[in-house]
Amino acid sequence: MIRQEKMTVVSQKQIATNIFELTLHGELVQDMTPGQFVHVKVSDSLEPLLRRPISIANIDKDNNEFTMIYRAEGRGTKVLATNREGQLVNVLGPIGNGFPVDAVKEGGTALLVGGGIGVPPLHELSKQLNARGVKTIHVLGFQTEDVCFYEEEFSALGETHYVTVDGSKGTKGFVTNVLASRAPEFDVFYSCGPLPMLKALEGFYPEKEGYLSFEERMGCGIGACFACVCKTTDQVAKDYVKVCSDGPVFPKGTVAL
């Protein structure tokens, strides 16, 4: 159920260049699943006006806390980064349909591929897969070393490969370079990141079951405004899907890339 809540800042810290980790406390947490997102009003003023959709990186239901990791790049996220412990943040959520954790059987292996600010939701996903007895392999791509984060956290959950465009950390190039050279064995893949990466993955594993998380500019975030629609591959069954309310996660092959 989607709710609006003034959530309390538990902690805020910078974990890489312009990358922030913000932990919030509130009741909304009880309804969260991995891959969902929250719609955040970063300021009580009219400027910036619109909410910001931000993915959920960590869910702690025992303590009513969740963590989001975001890049403070635009006006809204820069304001969000000024929040300190004890302050209140207006959060609408949780929103959308997340990753199907039960798509992999116990004892199976999942491949998690993330790119940039698409990496955070894979952390909670990996935690929950591990909790079900699923082995996880992570391939995480970034532009440069200074924007990489959560190496220890992902490594604690399974085999983890870093890739950077400039080669400053891990393999140089794109996530597909790692996938081509190492050919990991797995049952299901999950991915979140830029469109070219999602498209490349679909091409890489045409026979495998896979789930992709999409990003699109949003208005309302709940499916009413039709801002974030994507064309589908099967135009007969349904000609479009909304990223906010039908997604952000879709089975591989659903969205026309």
Next chain:
Amino acid sequence: MSRLTIQLPGLELKNPIMPASGCFGFGREYAQLYDLSKLGAIMIKATTVETRPGNPTPRVAETAAGMLNAIGLQNPGIDKVMNEELKFLEDYDVPIIANVAGTETADYVEVAQRISTAANVKALELNISCPNVKCGGIQFGTDPATARELVEAVKAVSEVPVYVKLSPNVTSIVDIAQAVEAGGADGITMINTLIGMRLDERTGKPVIANGTGGLSGPAVKPVAIRMVYEVYKAVNIPIIGMGGVTEAQDVIDFMSAGASAVAVGTANFVDHFVCPTIIDELPAKLDKLGVEHISEIIGRSHR
């Protein structure tokens, strides 16, 4: 709540607050958040004869205290709207204002004729002002004679009162308002969005795929207030005002300028509970003004 009731052609409003067309879909999503029966009315998303796929993405962009959109009138077409969306809304005690869009007169006439027969549709809102599609009605909304002819054609077939949504993207909105009144319009809704553009900082190219988009949000409120003020003086049919309404004071402002009711658009994206919140806050506003019934403030800036 009797202090907030408003009577308009076809509409008995519990209160003067309604979500604006295009910002509320067909109500389903917001029905998950609160009881739609609380609203004065609902202006549903534009409906056309056929399914409309809308424009390429990105379709929205933020601006200073505002938003640009170029959704492109995406909707499932009149059959689905009648059979599924309006049926769904029958579960709520709220009148529906159906926004009617088209490419040519025959489209408007067909949608108006059919949708006005739905049990819960109590009025039509003729969309002659969408700036985001090449043939989205704006060609009807910028010329007084054409606007009048379209209103006459729709009035001839509609089972319910017809309101006309005016564009601010004209030289004289008063001329268009008087033309649609002469054509038999029962009311006016105003304003639609202002045509705008935002450029990408890096590339210098438009952020929205369509190039231009319709500007809405608090940034447009002064323009909308001015236009409601001018049109109120020039016509004798009621006005439903909109443009940047985000709080109860904005409602007071629009009604003072001459609006009989007020629609809330972009603010629904920012605070999804804004409509019920404003409704709850209005009685205290009336107390402060020393006004018993909200209708007493309609057009007070002219007195």
